[in-house]
Amino acid sequence: MSSGQSLAVTRIATASHAPLALHKEAASDRAPCCRCPHCNVTALARASPFVVDSSELTTAPPFASLPFPSSPLPAKPQSPTLPIPLIGISLAALLHAPQSTPPLSAQEHLLATLPSPLIFPPCLPYPHYTFADHTATRHQLTFADHTAPHKQLSPPPSLSLSTLPDTMAPTKKAVHFGGGNIGRGFVAEFLHNSGYEVVFVDVMDAIINSLNDAKSYTVTEIGADGQRSFTIDNYRAINSKYNMPEVVNEIATAEVVTCAVGPNILKFVAEPVAKAIEARSSDLPPLAVIACENMINATTAWKGHIETYIKDKLNAETLNTIEKRARYANSAIDRIVPQQDEGAGLNVKIEKFYEWCVEQKPFENGGNKPAIEGIHYVDDLEPYIERKLFTVNTSHATAAYYGHQAKIPYIHEVLTDQKLHDTVRAAVKETAALIVKKHGISQDEQDKYVETIISRISNPTLKDNVERVGRAPLRKLSRKERFIGPAAQLAEMDLPVDALLGAAEQAFRFQNVEGDEESVELAKILKEKSAEDAASHITGLDKDHPLYERVVAVVKKVQGA
Ligand SMILES: NC(=O)c1ccc[n+]([C@@H]2O[C@H](COP(=O)([O-])OP(=O)(O)OC[C@H]3O[C@@H](n4cnc5c(N)ncnc54)[C@H](O)[C@@H]3O)[C@@H](O)[C@H]2O)c1
Ligand SMILES: O=P(O)(O)OC[C@@H](O)[C@@H](O)[C@H](O)[C@H](O)CO
Known part of the structure; x- marks a missing residue:
């Protein structure tokens, strides 16, 4: 093959199984599969409605500009020896080209269409390299031997990286801060299942290194009807402690940025988002920003930190066009992800139940509402987040703090103690009065919701320990949180709050807990x-609030104990 030659691409109809069929046909008609563990048709079938027909090598543009080697293509190789003809790489890129894209230059194909891990079709006679990473910039392009994808190789000598564009936005990319339980087990799962490449950002070396080494992990859903496991892949991970500019780059070219780091950490994950918003190309739709924390208006809080950073440390004029650069949507996220078993590594065990509600209004008028399967977009989030926080988390925390005092290790065990079970129910009976009155949810519907929650937190297979659920008592005793938040509103309506104050007392007793x-x-x-x-410092209640003196009495009791 001479340096002017290129490939013809057969565009396959939209049916998702079509590439698989063609692949099989190609495999039987041409070279046999090399049978390495990574040559599987699933990878190809999932990837793209494009298939390259290797018999149709032509000299037609637009791929002529690729620096193809002048030597003829080898017959099926016996072993993955180097150097490898670039044709293998361009084939792979073409194989994964998005269906809706008009003809692009080969370089654009090469960078725009790299899912990770990119697997060569085993039937083609030049399956030597795979791309180790889906990449946004040519500087990050890495290669691996397709028979050993974790082993990185130097770029093929025939590939002239300098001819490639500096940056390309991948078709669908989400950056997620926090590779912890809810990050890996819920947010990433939904993003992954919706076709996003997920870029995890965390500060824990162990998490980032494991994610990058493993290339995939397993999420196991535990339901009443048994367990279901599935694989999460197509992700990368960056440690923001060492690679902040890279994080900024990724966010600047992403469609959505999410976080599940804990409400107190929001201020620490504002800087890279602020810088990315400033750097964002005006050709891109606004970045969707969604915080996934147990906190009312967490995204609004994140926005505050982001925009303060822009105003104080970057170009404040960026804020004049902020609507074109970013849209912020609050969310309510509900799924129990307990502390994971020792030795589980990256694998996550979660409950089957989930609810993820996100505000949709911020995406109106030119916003780019993320197509994430499983998100329930709502006009008014307040009823959803208050119902969730003041039912799920109030009952959960009540069980945790009473359980901790009673030295009961797991939440489900607390619920099997009839007296404590009733205590938990008493707390959510009080919050139910608020939910029904304030949000117009019927008593019947709220009762059913409460039953679902009691059953969820009683699930013994989750083995959720009381210290995880009780973690961060100062946050949980704060003004808008699961005890004081509803109790303050109920007190304003002169409704009962005894059970909530009883639970708050146990929270005040959650002192000097290891870790x-x-x-x-x-x-x-x-x-x-x-x-x-x-009382003022911890709960943020004003001295003239109807709940204040009652909280002071609780604090006195705890201090006197
Ligand atoms: N676990 C659950 O059941 C659950 C359910 C719903 C919501 N949430 C909420 O999700 C959030 C996270 O909870 P989790 O259980 O996943 O906690 P976690 O501790 O398992 O995960 C938090 C992750 O954030 C990382 N992190 C900390 N600082 C960071 C920084 N500056 N940059 C990037 N990453 C950073 C940590 O290293 C950790 O990996 C909390 O707000 C929690 O309330 C949890
Ligand atoms: O995450 P926290 O610390 O706000 O609360 C602990 C648990 O109640 C919480 O993580 C629940 O498991 C979760 O909110 C269920 O959706």
Whole structure:
């Protein structure tokens, strides 16, 4: 093959099985599969409605500009020896070209269409390289031997990287901060299943290294009807401790950025988003920003940190066109992801139940509402997030704090103790009064919701420990959170709050728990401050609020104990 030659591409109809059929046909008609463990038709079938017919090598443009080697293509190789003709790589890129894309230059194909891991069709006679990473810039392009995809190789000598464009936005990319339980087990799962490449960002070396080494992990859903496991792949991971510019680059070219890092961490994940918003090309639709935290208006809080950073440290004029650059949507996320078993590595065990509600109004008028399967877009999020936080998390936390005092290790075990079970129910009976009255949800519907939640948190297979659920007591005792939030509103309506104050008392007693910094800080505050000051400081209640004196009485009781 001479350097002017290129490939003809057969465009296959939209039916998703078509590439698979063609692949099989090609496999039987031409060279046999090399039978390496990575040559599987599933990878090809999932990837694209394009298939290259290797018999149709032509000299036609537009691929003539690729620096193809002048030597003829080898027959089916016996082993993955180097150097490898570039044709193999361009074939792979073409194989994965998105169906809707008009003819692109070969270079554009090469960069725009690299899913990860990119597997060569085994039937083609030049299956030597695979791309180790889906990449946005030519500088990050990496290669691996397709028979050993974790082994990185130097770029093929025939590939002139300098001819490739500097940056290309992948077709569908999401950046997610927090590779922890909910990040890996829920957010990434939904993004992955919706066709996004997920770029995890975390600060834990162990998580980032494992994610990058493993290339895939397993999520196991546990339901009443048994378990179901599936694989999450097509992701990369970046440690923001060392590679902040890379994180900024990824967000600047992503469709959506999410986080599940904990409400107190939002301020630390604002800087890269601020810089990415400023760097974002005006050719791209606005970035969708969605925080997935247990916190009312978490995205609004994240937005505050992001825009303060832009105003104070970047070009404040960016904020004049912010609507074109970013859209912020609050969300309510519900799925129990317990602490994982020792030795589970990246694999995540989660409950089957889930609910992910996201505001849709922010995406109106030129926003780009992410097509994430499983998201329930709503006009008004408040009823959803209050119902969730003040039912799921109030009952959960009540069980955790009473359980901790009773030295019961797991939430489901707390619920099997009839007295504690009733105590948990009493707390959510009080919050139900608020939910029904404030949000117009019928008593019947709320009762059913409560039953579902009690059954979820009683699930013994989750083995959710009370320390995880009780973690961060200062946050959980704060003004808008699961105890004081509903109790304050109920007190304003002169409705009962005894059970909620009983649970709050147990939360005040969650002190000096190993591994929980807030529990240590709580102990210090209660030791050093008067009951009045501690109550104000921790709960944020005004002194003239109808709940304030009752909380002071609880604090006094805990301090006197
Ligand atoms: N686990 C659940 O059942 C559940 C369910 C719904 C919502 N949530 C919420 O999701 C959030 C995360 O909870 P989780 O259980 O996954 O916690 P987790 O501790 O398992 O995960 C948090 C992750 O954030 C990472 N992180 C911390 N600082 C960071 C930073 N500066 N940049 C990037 N990453 C950083 C941590 O290293 C960790 O991997 C919390 O707000 C929680 O309330 C949890
Ligand atoms: O994550 P937290 O610390 O706000 O609360 C602990 C648990 O109640 C929480 O993680 C639940 O498992 C989750 O909110 C269920 O959707």
